[in-house]
Amino acid sequence: MGPDAVLLLPSTPTYIRNNDVEHEYRPDSDLYYLTGFREASSLAVLSTGRCEHPFVLYVRARDPARELWDGARVGVDGARGIFGADAGRNIDELDATLTDLLLDRRRLYYAIGRDRAMDDKVFAALAMARRRARKGRFAPTEIVEPSTILHEMRWSKDDAELATMQRAADISAKAFERALAVRAPGLYEYEIEAELRGCFRRMGSERPAYEPIVASGPNACTLHYVTNDRRMEDGDLLLIDAGAESGGYASDVTRTFPVNGRFSPAQRRVYEAVLRAQLAAIDAVRPGATLPEVHRVAVRSLTESMLELGLLEGSVDALIESEDYKRFYMHGTSHWLGMDVHDVGLEWIDGAPRPFAPGCVLTVEPGLYIRADDERAPAEYRGIGVRIEDDVVVTSGAPRVLTAHIPKDPSALER
Numbered sequence: 001m002g003p004d005a006v007l008l009l010p011s012t013p014t015y016i017r018n019n020d021v022e023h024e025y026r027p028d029s030d031l032y033y034l035t036g037f038r039e040a041s042s043l044a045v046l047s048t049g050r051c052e053h054p055f056v057l058y059v060r061a062r063d064p065a066r067e068l069w070d071g072a073r074v075g076v077d078g079a080r081g082i083f084g085a086d087a088g089r090n091i092d093e094l095d096a097t098l099t100d101l102l103l104d105r106r107r108l109y110y111a112i113g114r115d116r117a118m119d120d121k122v123f124a125a126l127a128m129a130r131r132r133a134r135k136g137r138f139a140p141t142e143i144v145e146p147s148t149i150l151h152e153m154r155w156s157k158d159d160a161e162l163a164t165m166q167r168a169a170d171i172s173a174k175a176f177e178r179a180l181a182v183r184a185p186g187l188y189e190y191e192i193e194a195e196l197r198g199c200f201r202r203m204g205s206e207r208p209a210y211e212p213i214v215a216s217g218p219n220a221c222t223l224h225y226v227t228n229d230r231r232m233e234d235g236d237l238l239l240i241d242a243g244a245e246s247g248g249y250a251s252d253v254t255r256t257f258p259v260n261g262r263f264s265p266a267q268r269r270v271y272e273a274v275l276r277a278q279l280a281a282i283d284a285v286r287p288g289a290t291l292p293e294v295h296r297v298a299v300r301s302l303t304e305s306m307l308e309l310g311l312l313e314g315s316v317d318a319l320i321e322s323e324d325y326k327r328f329y330m331h332g333t334s335h336w337l338g339m340d341v342h343d344v345g346l347e348w349i350d351g352a353p354r355p356f357a358p359g360c361v362l363t364v365e366p367g368l369y370i371r372a373d374d375e376r377a378p379a380e381y382r383g384i385g386v387r388i389e390d391d392v393v394v395t396s397g398a399p400r401v402l403t404a405h406i407p408k409d410p411s412a413l414e415r
């Protein structure tokens, strides 16, 4: 942060769902990353240079009457004793005390525009600090976006983080095992969703890392399908894109398999094309490689398959150049994965794609989607959507796949 700087890191605001019921509070990733603190209405303040308390944690004060309703709070003593703050403070005293923390700091790290109510408090404290800056005292003259430091720290995962991510992946693996065991024609998609969610919670996952996609038959061609209310039919494929969050970290997995336990020949050809592309793309995840490079590997392999399957005509190079392949593969191949399912960290640095380094984690998730109403496609492929997604860690050598134990070989899936 440099000398004489201060970082303000507030919790995410809570939102009313309806009447007096709130949406579930999910701790802010940055705040949780730095402090481990999970309660709402909190704010961490980190300061460099001469100051009385380098780490101040504002929390909701203990309040037996409120805690009777809402559950136990760590309180200001716990902020110090449990979370290692140099000072714990009551969040209700923020307005009265924030100015002091900004005085004699030159640079303020604060993410403007995420929470307008908090912006108002910070700007008021900043204005007050400027009024009080005299006789050798001073106020911040720079406001810096904290992600410039924090998100780069989060981009590369240490061993403890990777162990947590492996745990999230293992929970997802159990849930997919369960989905494979219970799938059957006649069930509704939400019954599979219920199995996934139940499995996550039974194994201690806090919540799904994102809304589970349980897309049977033609629904697999809707990329963000989450209504999950179709009755599955004999002969459908089922595409499940779901991942557990555990210890604050996400997993993100997609598998596609036949509802009746047997791929049709056409389904199997499409499936094997996606699997070929996915294996080639995973193999490209090496130190120094980049997201666009991994995507290019997947696109080339998929475009070759589109020709073989008779979905497109022409040459591979021309179809890639014209982007005609996007009719069947219209999304990216990868994103960073971590505390956020689409995790933070720059993708480009100084105008060039960022090279992978050991410890960064990304998904590899190619797919083929042939819409049911695509009358130019061979009839046997219409309505087939396939995606296969794994979570991959960059190491100094071969890529490490956190979700490797979830079956994806077509014969293994049938077994």
Ligand SMILES: [Mn+2]
Pocket (backbone or CB within 6 Å): 252, 335, 363, 365, 389
């Ligand atoms: Mn994904």
